[in-house]
Amino acid sequence: MKYKVLDAFAGAGGFSLGFQLSGYFDIVGAIEIDEWAASTFQYNHPKTKVIVKNILDVTDEELLENFSGIDFLLGGPPCQGFSICNKNAGDPKDPRNSLFREFLRVARVLSPSVVVMENVPNLLKAKTDSKELVVSIIKNELEELGYNVEYTVLEATNYGVPQIRRRVVIIGSKKPINQFFPNATHCVIQDNKGLFEDLNELPLCPTLWEAISDLPRINACEGSEEMDYMDNPTNDYQSMLREGATKVFNHTAMNHSARMVERFAAMKCGESTEDVPDELKPLKRNGNGEHSEKVYGQNNRRMFPNRPCHTIAASFYANFVHPYLNRNFTPREGARIQSFPDWYKFLGKPTTPSKSLLKKEGRLDDIHLCQYNQIGNAVPPLLSKALAINLYQQLC
Numbered sequence: 001m002k003y004k005v006l007d008a009f010a011g012a013g014g015f016s017l018g019f020q021l022s023g024y025f026d027i028v029g030a031i032e033i034d035e036w037a038a039s040t041f042q043y044n045h046p047k048t049k050v051i052v053k054n055i056l057d058v059t060d061e062e063l064l065e066n067f068s069g070i071d072f073l074l075g076g077p078p079c080q081g082f083s084i085c086n087k088n089a090g091d092p093k094d095p096r097n098s099l100f101r102e103f104l105r106v107a108r109v110l111s112p113s114v115v116v117m118e119n120v121p122n123l124l125k126a127k128t129d130s131k132e133l134v135v136s137i138i139k140n141e142l143e144e145l146g147y148n149v150e151y152t153v154l155e156a157t158n159y160g161v162p163q164i165r166r167r168v169v170i171i172g173s174k175k176p177i178n179q180f181f182p183n184a185t186h187c188v189i190q191d192n193k194g195l196f197e198d199l200n201e202l203p204l205c206p207t208l209w210e211a212i213s214d215l216p217r218i219n220a221c222e223g224s225e226e227m228d229y230m231d232n233p234t235n236d237y238q239s240m241l242r243e244g245a246t247k248v249f250n251h252t253a254m255n256h257s258a259r260m261v262e263r264f265a266a267m268k269c270g271e272s273t274e275d276v277p278d279e280l281k282p283l284k285r286n287g288n289g290e291h292s293e294k295v296y297g298q299n300n301r302r303m304f305p306n307r308p309c310h311t312i313a314a315s316f317y318a319n320f321v322h323p324y325l326n327r328n329f330t331p332r333e334g335a336r337i338q339s340f341p342d343w344y345k346f347l348g349k350p351t352t353p354s355k356s357l358l359k360k361e362g363r364l365d366d367i368h369l370c371q372y373n374q375i376g377n378a379v380p381p382l383l384s385k386a387l388a389i390n391l392y393q394q395l396c
Helices: 014-021 035-044 060-067 100-110 121-125 134-144 208-212 236-242 258-265 331-338 355-360 371-377 381-395
Strands: 003-007 025-032 049-052 072-075 114-119 148-155 166-173 223-227 248-252
Touching (some): 035 371, 049 060, 060 100, 072 100, 248 331, 331 371
Parallel strands (some): 003 025, 003 072
Antiparallel strands (some): 114 166, 148 166
């Protein structure tokens, strides 16, 4: 008998997928506000009941009618309000910061045996208007509901995800648990800058290049939503993610201008837009050829092939440059770095205009999570799978 799982902030389904891939869980329900992300979830979890709705509008009665009897509750309430890259990080007035209370409400109504919440590390610093630590509220309220609660910060590379991605995980269990969190399964090589650590000679975490090198080699403006493989897998990670797949989905490169491609060509690994020659730096909008005074070093940085990638964020289409080609990553390359299998197809458009532009133009119905957003927002399935296996072993 498998445990029944509800994902309360489902997104594209990375959190749920990891539990599914463990073999011990059935994903019976999901709640997701964004239509494109919900479509991706439903397409890849066809037997799951997916409610496409703002969780604030899902009543207690609706929860009980659709998801009564679940064993596990998963959720990653939107974390941008807590994110360190947000200048107002932890702002109690940010409406996204209140959604953790909806996770607690679902736990109270459905009373699952186990709850698992994921978020950015900055959650540990976030406070409410009354200066209470959000994580303390979550822990205390779960304990009042009868859960034994622990939380920690996990690093994705420790579980074979080729990406430096630290996340807070909060677990509550109604049964006593000896070990809430899984032991590391992988390690990374320590370099001369001390960036990475070596954990007891465990298998090495795949590098960025080991994650993506077998994907079709395409340049800027090339690729397709569906295409054939051109090369065989070269390592266990590639073979694992290609299992069950016959095509490559979502491998479409950005439509860079010739000048952008030239700019990327001037970058060495580790360099970004601020490091290129002045004549290749960004121009002012409507500036008659004048160079912009603002150059963002965190954007368009060429990644090292022999290291794990930096954190894949929701806007990773503008964060990173391919280690060898003069373009940004494709959605599929981001999905590989996040540890999604190749058969997992992302629906919706690859990119969309910014929310601010769509709001300015009154196109509110066009505000959706594009493929890049869905992938960057997801919990890495391999990290989720490690959590799932450990919890199953602790409870059985």
